[in-house]
Amino acid sequence: MKLFELREKKLKDLKKPAASTPSLEFFLTVLTSHPVEFLQHTFEFIVVGGGTAGIAVAARLSENGTYNVGLLDSGEYMKDDPIIDVPLYFGQALFNTKYDHAFSGAPQPGLKNKTRTTNRGKVLGGTSAINFEVWSRASKEEYDALAEFANDRTWGWQGFVKEFKRLEDYSPPLPDAIFPNTEDTFPDKIFSRLRRWLFRYNSVTNDLFHGKGGPIQVSHNAPYCDLTFPFVTAMNEAGIPTNLNPDSGDINGVWDSPTSVNRRSGTRVTAVTAFLEPNLNRSNLIVLPGAHVTRLHWETDQEPVKAIAVEFSFNGQYYSVPVRKEVVISAGTIQTPHITNRTGLMTAVWSTVAFSTLQSILTEKEYLDILELLDSELSSRGSHLSNLSTMQYLLQRRWLEEGHVTQWEALFGPVGGVTWFRPHPDTSYVTIVIPQLHPFSRGNVHISHEDPRSVPVIDFKYLDFEFDTKVTVKAAQFVRRAMSKSPMKHFINNIVEPPANITTDEEMEEEKAISIQHPIGMSSFGTSFYKALTRSDYPMHIGTAPMAPRFIGGVVDSRLRVYGTSNVRVADASVIPIQLSTHPQATVYAIANKAADIILHSGVEDQLDITNEYILPKFSALLDQAHAYFRRFVFTVSSWTD
Secondary structure, eight states: OOOHHHHHHHHHHSSSOOTTTHHHHHTTBOOOOOHHHTTSOOOOOEEESSEEEHHHHHHTTTTTTSOEEEEEEEOOOTOOOHHOOOOTTTTTTTTTTBBBBBEOOOOGGGGGHHHHHHBBBTTTGGGGGSOOBBBBOOEEEHHHHHHHTTTTTGGGGGHHOOOOOOOEEEEOOOGGOOOSSSSSSSSHHHHHHHHHHHHHHHHOOOOOOOOOOOEEEBBOOOOTTTHHHHHHHHHHHOOOBBBBOOOGGGOOEEEEEOEETTTTTEEEOOOOIIIGGGGGOOEEEEEEEEEEEEEEEEOOOOBBEEEEEEEEETTEEEEEEEEESSSESSHHHHHHHHHHHTTTTOOOOEEEEEOOOOGTTTTTTHHHHHHHHHHHHHHHHGGGOOHHHHHHHHHHHHHHTTTTTTEEEEEEEEESSSSSOOOTOOOOOEEEEEEEESOOOEEEEOSSSSSSSSSOOOOTTTTOOOHHHHHHHHHHHHHHHHHHTTTTTGGGOOTTTTTTTTSHHHHHHTTTTTOOEEEEEOOEEEEEESSSSOOOOOOOOOOOOOOOOGGTTTTTTOOBBBBBBBBBEOOSSOOSOOOOOSSHHHHHHHHHHHHHHHHHHHOOGOOOOOGGGOOHHHHHHHHHHHHHHTTTSOOOOOOOOO
């Protein structure tokens, strides 16, 4: 069946009434359409932001029926919208301002002063409604690094695995659908098939890393596109092995990423479909779409300060809703600081993927040269680095030397149209997006105007480090070489973007046909084949409200409470203090799930502030390492308590 016919069939299926789905009239008992109705309720909790994390937090807080929970979001409820629901339409919502905020950033010197746009979901459900549906995890080392920053072991790998398993309704791939290995001989093929069968048996009967019965259907593509196996084989022959279980904490290799797709209904799983629509019978969960939160109101005659109300605008009118217990801000990495800065709280369906280290793409000399370049750049900036950046850079530098934490990704998609190039009709394309996973460049986001609804000022600072430029170019060159050999070369007509005549590192750097990922912006270089394309803006954002000790620049503690407040927490990707080698969806849901548990089970330990006396021995040692490491250069970190 042709792709067009599949899409038309899916549209017809979506129009059929579903007996198990509540009517829109019933939904309106939970989803109110006017602020006056919303204000008739008394709320223990107000959740700001109805995106990936916000809806999950609100649903969890309301699950026992004890508390009234109000959810405010500026987006619209887009029920049965095929652009959102049909997995085949992934990517079509991007840059469409009906679905996407499409925030523009400042001109980027690293990209010849070009501007870039970051995609953020504008509808109820947030970015879970417009992302590429990839459901993946970072490595064990990276989650354990979060625990070091959080000063709390429960934020490490084991804690995240627990949350992933609670969230997932996981369906493992069929034995024949698991990626090929590189064995060619008859006995090897027999053992390979046996391993695949055992992998599926373990996944079904005793899976240590995946969950069953959770709210989010997680599944694998079946069948794969006809270029998947040639691509995997090409990566194998280039030295990137097949990884049958990347969710075990080791993501090195090429593998089939699960996706947040319900294979039974053939629809995307969003925060709305996973957490809101199944709970429409709850009278204690009230949602007001179209509400733009502007600021928090405070009770300031005590320390720490306490939020007593949330102000929002609706159709140009301003309202204030009181809160009896807590406010949870889940507006996302771009908009969470946009809200909190106004309160004076802060200053600061693609599934085939390959992840690998720098050592896999560089010669020994290239590796040593690029580390020397990085050390030189860090030395020149040392006196201007914040304590938090110093900690981040130490971890990243250590990961580079150890050679286990992945540094780049190749995301394979059998589509065109995801770059600046517009595909020609009746022409087949594939795209390979190649993000740098742990760049050293750092961007920022700030309020731009007194008007609370003004667009924030975003400076991504793409390619602010020459190191980032060179790593991304080297990864792109590696993938190009792999795709130019059998078996992929037999399927490639020509390279479209960047053009085939751009071949050297210097030419790619000069063209700036690359981009990167960093804590306030992730972009990527991609190349597509059949006809080849480049993807130059693939946004992932973290770290604008980092979870870290206050004295090194953290905004929230390990209980997600904003420092200096008694009842305001942040629960979204903005709390992640260091870039992770993953697509963020699963991690953001896990943060939301854990946040709800923290709030519902808050006790005496929840009142602890993170200061020097509470630092874990491992974290204290890490601070000492950071100080010693940067003293090797011409600068010295002046004080850890500035």
